Amino acid sequence: MADQQTVASVTRSEQRGGNPWQRFLAATELDVRLIGMIGALLIIWVGFHILSSPTYSLSTGLFMTPRNLWNLSVQTSEVAVMATGMVLIIVTRNIDLSVGSIVGFVGMVMGVLQAEILPDYLGFSHPAIWIIALLAGIALGALIGGLQGAIIAFLEVPAFIVTLGGYLVWRGAAWWVASGRTIAPMDQTFQLMGGGALGSIGALWSWVLCAVICVGIALVVLSGRRQRRRFNFPLRPVWAEALLTAIGCAIAIGAVWVANSYPWPKGVAQAWAKAHNVTIPPEGLFISTGVAIPVLIALGAGVVVTFMANRMRFGRYVYAIGGNPEAAELAGIRTKWVLVRVFMLMGALAGLSAAIGIARLNASTNGLGIQQELYVIAAAVIGGTSFAGGIGTIVGAMIGAVVMQSLQSGMVLIGIESPMQSIVVGTVLVFAVWLDSIYRRRAK
Amino acid sequence: MLDKRTPLVEMDDISLSFGGLHAVENAHIELYPGEVVGLVGHNGAGKSCFMKILSGAYKRDAGRILIDGQEAAINNPRDAKQYGIETIYQTLALADNVDAAANLFLGRELVTPIRTLDELAMEAEARKVMGRLNPNFRRYKEPVKALSGGQRQSVAIARAILFNARILIMDEPTAALGPQETAQVGELIKQLKADGIGIFLISHDLHDVFDLSDRIVVMKNAQVVGSVNTSDVTKDEVLGMIILGKLPPGATPGPGAAKD
Numbered sequence: 135m136a137d138q139q140t141v142a143s144v145t146r147s148e149q150r151g152g153n154p155w156q157r158f159l160a161a162t163e164l165d166v167r168l169i170g171m172i173g174a175l176l177i178i179w180v181g182f183h184i185l186s187s188p189t190y191s192l193s194t195g196l197f198m199t200p201r202n203l204w205n206l207s208v209q210t211s212e213v214a215v216m217a218t219g220m221v222l223i224i225v226t227r228n229i230d231l232s233v234g235s236i237v238g239f240v241g242m243v244m245g246v247l248q249a250e251i252l253p254d255y256l257g258f259s260h261p262a263i264w265i266i267a268l269l270a271g272i273a274l275g276a277l278i279g280g281l282q283g284a285i286i287a288f289l290e291v292p293a294f295i296v297t298l299g300g301y302l303v304w305r306g307a308a309w310w311v312a313s314g315r316t317i318a319p320m321d322q323t324f325q326l327m328g329g330g331a332l333g334s335i336g337a338l339w340s341w342v343l344c345a346v347i348c349v350g351i352a353l354v355v356l357s358g359r360r361q362r363r364r365f366n367f368p369l370r371p372v373w374a375e376a377l378l379t380a381i382g383c384a385i386a387i388g389a390v391w392v393a394n395s396y397p398w399p400k401g402v403a404q405a406w407a408k409a410h411n412v413t414i415p416p417e418g419l420f421i422s423t424g425v426a427i428p429v430l431i432a433l434g435a436g437v438v439v440t441f442m443a444n445r446m447r448f449g450r451y452v453y454a455i456g457g458n459p460e461a462a463e464l465a466g467i468r469t470k471w472v473l474v475r476v477f478m479l480m481g482a483l484a485g486l487s488a489a490i491g492i493a494r495l496n497a498s499t500n501g502l503g504i505q506q507e508l509y510v511i512a513a514a515v516i517g518g519t520s521f522a523g524g525i526g527t528i529v530g531a532m533i534g535a536v537v538m539q540s541l542q543s544g545m546v547l548i549g550i551e552s553p554m555q556s557i558v559v560g561t562v563l564v565f566a567v568w569l570d571s572i573y574r575r576r577a578k
Numbered sequence: 579m580l581d582k583r584t585p586l587v588e589m590d591d592i593s594l595s596f597g598g599l600h601a602v603e604n605a606h607i608e609l610y611p612g613e614v615v616g617l618v619g620h621n622g623a624g625k626s627c628f629m630k631i632l633s634g635a636y637k638r639d640a641g642r643i644l645i646d647g648q649e650a651a652i653n654n655p656r657d658a659k660q661y662g663i664e665t666i667y668q669t670l671a672l673a674d675n676v677d678a679a680a681n682l683f684l685g686r687e688l689v690t691p692i693r694t695l696d697e698l699a700m701e702a703e704a705r706k707v708m709g710r711l712n713p714n715f716r717r718y719k720e721p722v723k724a725l726s727g728g729q730r731q732s733v734a735i736a737r738a739i740l741f742n743a744r745i746l747i748m749d750e751p752t753a754a755l756g757p758q759e760t761a762q763v764g765e766l767i768k769q770l771k772a773d774g775i776g777i778f779l780i781s782h783d784l785h786d787v788f789d790l791s792d793r794i795v796v797m798k799n800a801q802v803v804g805s806v807n808t809s810d811v812t813k814d815e816v817l818g819m820i821i822l823g824k825l826p827p828g829a830t831p832g833p834g835a836a837k838d
Contacts, residue, residue: 365701367719445694447687450676454684457675464635464671465685466656524675 161374167518167573171533174566175540182544196547200396204423207393208329208494210539211432212237213506215487217513217531218439219480222449224514225456226476227523228286228293232300233484233510236278237503238308241488244271245317245498248324264324272485278304279481280474287470301507308500318497328493329426331398337422343430344390351382394422428490432532435483440528442479452476456524512559513538516566520574584647586611586776587632587663587745592641594627601627603800604833605641609745609776614767616791616808617780619820624800625780626668629747632778633665634658645745656685662744666751668780670734674723678715679704681722682737707736711762727754735763739770746770749780764790784813798823801834 152160159166183195196202216233223230248267256263282300286293319325326333335343355375362369370378397403398421406421407414443449451472454462463469487506492498517534519526541562545555585608594602602624609615617625630636632643634655643650645661652658658665672681679700688696688703701718708715712732722730731754738746748767752760767777767790781787787794788808796803796819803819806829815826823836 361698364698447689447693447695450680450684450687450695453676454673454680457673458671460669461671461673462684464633464655464665464667465673466654466659467685468656524673 161371162378163370163374164378167570168530168533170569170573171517171530171537175533175537178537178540178544182540182547186544186547197544200392202543202547203392204396204426206536206539206543207389207429208426209543210535211329211426211428212487212490212494213509213513213539214432214532214535215435215490216480216483216506216510217517217535218435218528219476219483220510220514221517221519221526221528221531222439222443222452222476223293223480224511224519224521225452225524225526226473227456227459227521228473228476229511230279230282230293230297230477230480231507231511232278232282232297232304233480233487234503234506234508235301235304235308236275236481236484237488237491237506238500239278239304239311240271240275240485241492241502242308242311242317242498242500243274244268244485244489245320245492246312247271248321249317249319249498259322261323263321264327267321267324268327268486268489271489272482275485275488276478276482279484280478282481283474283477286477287473305500305504308502311500312498314500316497316499320493320496320498324489325493325496326427327431327490328496329428330494331402331421331423333428333493334393334423334426335430336424337394338424340390340394340422340424343425344386347386348383351386352379355379390425393425396423397421398423428494431486431490435486436528436532439479439483443528448472448475453524458524509535509538512563516563518570583610585609585644586613586646588644588647589628589632590642590644592628592631592643593639594631594636595639600800602631602638605797605800605802606832607778607795607802607805609778611744611774611776612771613793614771614777614779614791616787616794617778617797618782618784618787618794618816619797619803623797623820625797626749628797629665629749629778629780632658632745633663633667633747635665635667659686659741662742663747664738664741664743664745665747666734666738666749668749668753670730672722672730672734675721677721678708678718678725678733678736681733682707682740684737686741703740704736707740708732711736711766712759728756728759731755732759735766739766744775746775746777747780748777750782751779752781752783752786760786784816787816788813795832796820798834802832803834803836804829804831806830 179198183197184190184192186196187194220230220233244267247270248263252260252263252266278300282296285291285296355378359369359375398406400418403419403421404414406412407419412419443452451462451467451469454465454467455469455472459469488502491502495502513535514526514531515521515534516537517527517530517532519531538559541559542555545558550558587609589605589607592602592605593600605624605628607615607617607628617629619625627636631638632652634652634657637653643652650661652661652663673684679697682704683700688699690696704718712729715729715732717725717729722733725733731751735751738748752763755763764786767779770777779787779791791808793805794808794811794816795805796816798820803823804825806816806819806826810828811826818824818826819829823834825831825835
């Protein structure tokens with residue numbers, strides 16, 4: 135009983151004592167790792183902003199401009215979609231090296247389907263083409279993932295080997311789909327999933343989205359408070375709750391404001407004005423791009439997978455298997471089926487990511503997704519997912535994806551050559567995991 | 579020994595080997611409702627393996643398991659739980675990275691009508707059962723990893739009694755507990771016994787076994803040496819069975835008894 139008293143007093147001293155920073159953390163219950171990651175992201179952004187400026191000042195930088203940040207958001211979405219699934223794979227102590235090749239293969243199949251097969255039956259630009267192609271791609275991805283998962287779970291071949299095999303098999307299969315041809319163009323509606331001026335939701339809907347996110351954050355905070363009260367847990371101070379809500383809303387408002395500050399390119403705006411009989415004012419036509427559809431898809435994937443991970447049995451089993459596979463089995467969980475489903479989810483997300491990829495390029499090439507598995511794994515790991523299993527968050531992995539992409543496009547912006555880019559990204563990956571391991575050891 | 583009731587559990591002629599190594603050989607054991615059977619023996623005598631066959635963790639090579647006199651098909655932990663068999667493993671078998679309530683309901687989560695986890699209901703149940711075992715326990719929101727050895731053991735015990743078990747297997751249930759918590763577990767065992775639950779108690783601590791069990795079954799080198807009524811024997815006689823396989827008068831011999 136003595137140890138429980140100590141524990142109680144420790145919690146109390148955590149809440150009352152310590153320096154202001156510790157008290158702030160205790161009150162808001164914010165994850166230090168998450169704060170660290172966002173801090174690192176800000177440093178990267180400001181750093182590149184200054185370095186990309188000809189006069190090395192904040193006012194003339196090129197990185198934190200609406201145009202660059204909007205592009206960054208679109209470029210991140212493909213990796214971010216897959217990183218959500220990779221977290222669950224790594225949490226179960228597995229790995230999936232095949233996702234980049236699955237993207238290539240599924241992308242080719244979706245391309246051929248919408249450009250060469252479906253138009254023969256439905257006619258060119260039929261409104262159902264995009265959805266058939268998308269669903270077929272997601273289903274094919276899930277099927278491939280399920281097959282690999284079944285080999286891993288039931289035939290007990292290590293995931294590293296199975297997906298290394300898949301890495302080669304699906305890359306080869308991508309070539310065979312169309313003998314290496316590039317398939318273009320994609321269906322008109324399908325293209326919207328890739329972003330661009332038309333593949334974005336515009337100013338009004340972006341603000342609507344922002345309002346929905348703010349209300350959602352407030353609701354989550356309120357319902358959390360209600361539940362804690364019902365079970366007599368210590369409540370967070372009201373100022374902390376208000377601060378968290380305000381920060382969440384501020385980020386959403388800021389992001390939407392940036393996206394809305396990015397205008398349509400001149401040519402697109404002129405063509406639109408002509409088609410809609412709008413006279414172009416002398417100072418030029420400013421049409422807000424707003425949040426891009428691929429970004430919406432990535433956010434949606436993040437929300438859905440987070441929900442599965444935190445609110446459903448499936449997620450509970452995934453984390454339990456990662457924490458102690460033997461205990462999960464002894465508790466009566468069908469661990470093998472859970473593994474198959476995790477790999478199926480990963481495959482489906484790779485299919486979704488492939489759809490964004492070919493829509494963005496407006497073409498299917500058999501080189502799509504090359505090396506992407508490494509960026510996806512790196513994003514999950516930078517986001518705090520542990521290879522020891524059982525630990526990792528989806529939101530962390532998505533921020534990890536933004537960090538990776540920020541590094542990449544920042545280095546392009548300041549003209550670092552591609553070999554050096556690889557060296558930097560690789561070094562940062564190892565450094566980030568080292569920092570994380572130090573933090574974990576101290577947290578113990 | 580002259581009990582005419584149907585045993586709650588009867589494991590008959592059970593064998594299990596790993597490769598060429600016999601872990602359990604032609605072992606027989608029975609358990610009546612409301613009875614505590616202490617299973618003792620050296621490290622590696624096969625006690626845990628024998629019981630893991632009943633809990634579904636290991637699949638037996640030969641022999642049959644009868645529950646209420648009916649042959650039972652137990653091939654995995656899920657089957658065993660269907661028969662009301664709950665186990666407290668020596669390793670505790672907890673998922674360290676999730677909290678106490680999640681561990682208590684692992685594999686049997688309560689869900690809301692829309693199939694999401696009903697965390698509130700699970701936590702409320704967890705508080706009830708943990709309150710019975712360890713009234714000072716407060717750390718419901720922390721991963722089990724952060725708990726002390728005794729608290730972790732309480733979680734493992736709570737999990738076993740949460741689902742109205744009929745048969746309880748306790749493998750060293752008090753190994754990590756202090757004297758006060760050990761006494762609490764003793765009380766719990768008496769309480770469960772009074773409810774008509776049958777308990778297999780594996781323990782190194784002969785003192786505990788003598789305190790709590792009605793009957794003692796001794797294993798040595800994968801075989802059952804014999805079974806004695808606790809009230810008929812002394813600790814020295816049981817030690818003789820464990821070390822030498824020597825049966826005291828009145829014992830029911832098993833295949834592992836020393837032949838003189």
